[in-house]
Amino acid sequence: MNDKTTWEFGTRQVVYAAIGAALYGGLSLLTNVIPLPAAGNITFRPAVAVLVFFGAAFGPWVGLLAGFFGNTIGDWFAGWGFYWHWSLGNGLMGMVPGLIMASIKDFKARPEIMKAVGWSILGIAVGMLFASVMEKLTGGIDWNTAIVGYFVPAFLGNLVVTVILLPILMIAFAGVAARRGR
Amino acid sequence: MLVAWKYRRRNTFIQRLDPRTRFIFMVCITFAFTIPDIWDYRIIAPLFILSLTLYLMARIEWKDVRRALTYIFILVFFIVGLNAVLSGRGGPSSVLNVASPILFRIPLMIPGTDWGWSVPVTVSKVWFAGNQMLRMLSMALLAIPIPYTIDPNIYGTAFKRMGVSDKVSFTMDLAFRFLPTTARDLTITMDAQRARGYEMDKLKGGLVARIQRIAPLIIPVVMQSTVTGEEVIDAMDLRAFGTAPRTWLKDLNYAPRDYFILGLGVAIFIICCVLKWVYGIGDFFVPDFFTNFLIG
Helix, strand or coil, X not given: CCCHHHHCCCHHHHHHHHHHHHHHHHHHHHHCCCECCCCCCCECCCCHHHHHHHHHHHCHHHHHHHHHXXXXXXXXXXXXXXXXXXXXXXXXXXXXXXXXXXXXCCCCCHHHHHHHHHHHHHHHHHHHHHXXXXXXXXXXXXXXXXXXXXHHHHHHHHHHHHHHHHHHHHHHHHHHHHHHCC | CCCCXXXXXXXXXXXXXXXXXXXXXXXXXXXXXXXXXXXXXXXXHHHHHHHHHHHHHCCCCHHHHHHHHHHHHHHHHHHHHHHHHHHCCCCCCHHHHCCCCEEEEEEEECXXXXXXXXXXXXXXXXXXXXXXXXXXXXXXXXXXXXXXHCCHHXXXXXXXXXXXXXXXXXXXXXXXXXXXXXXXXXXXXXXXXHHCCCCCCCCCCCHXXXXXXXXXXXXXXXXXXXXXXXXXXXXXXXXXXXXXXXXXXXXXXXXXXXXXXXXXXXXXXXXXXXXXXXCCCCCCCCCHHHXXXXXX
């Protein structure tokens, strides 16, 4: 998990972090109009599946930067402004599944897909918990609102899209990667 | 193939500003709203007027920005505004905690049953919706002109000169450049899938079925992007990217007008912090004139 490939930050990571940020930000902009029943402005984001896929496929730096910049772009252009803890929370959400990048050899093998989904769920939990706890510390809300009003809807919304879309993305990527020979 | 933003050179004060000035000013205004958590209309309204003035000074043609502004207006007025009026969510807790006169109730019933809620629309929620919309527009009006008025060739230089590392500067530069390409790919994919009978507007079924039906739209765009990424990596590797510290072709220099705008941005941020934390001004409240206007 801590080998050189996992934490490498070269041309490949720079380009895929940028593409991941553009995809996550752009697709989030489209769905920022669909609010979830929550205490704050939590929106339904199918693009989360793309973010965790980029983490799992291209590593933790790609997931972190794609999540951070993608969320920042999406929020800024929609007028929500910049909330560093939500952007960093989204970054962590992409970073955690990136920790298993080096161990995924076959993107269409069921055990590898299950592993990626499992780590992505962990990433969603870590990222959204971080953002919700920071919201409590910076926004002055109580613990109940932070957990029930922010974390639970954000976690569940992201969990559902990840469980459904991540396996499809991985299987599709297996075909593309085989054709490209990389 | 990458496509570019609709950037056009215009002889305006906004375009003569250093791009770093514009990024830093935008950050200052956003932080002025979000760090001290400003919800007072006496601060929001002047900042909205300032953002609107700067937006108009950019002189962006309506045909260029029509789609972006339409999206923002739909989001702000119908989605956020309606959501704020109905639920009072997305802002300070005082919107819901303060006793406020009820204007009317909206019955939200489950079709075919007697179950549902009677949602009270209060003076506080209506005022909050107005504040929320102005606050969001103030920040969006600063962000939207950026792709239309900053040369895409100097994003990277601007980030680098702001102290960011070469690689992260390039990541941010490329992310901005990939955005219009992503939008183009999404439009092409949507048209292609519609030609095959895919009906985006008629997503029927439960939550799982709806998400599954988004896949024909998202998957081709993501896969196309990964293929494009390989081509960009090849091009960058051929130019020995990352082997030595980069040099940047364009040079940026601050002019007196930049110092003025930077000073203004920093001053607004400091004033908002002082007003909130020293004088206790900036929290949400409903002014009497608004309550009197609605209640009579």
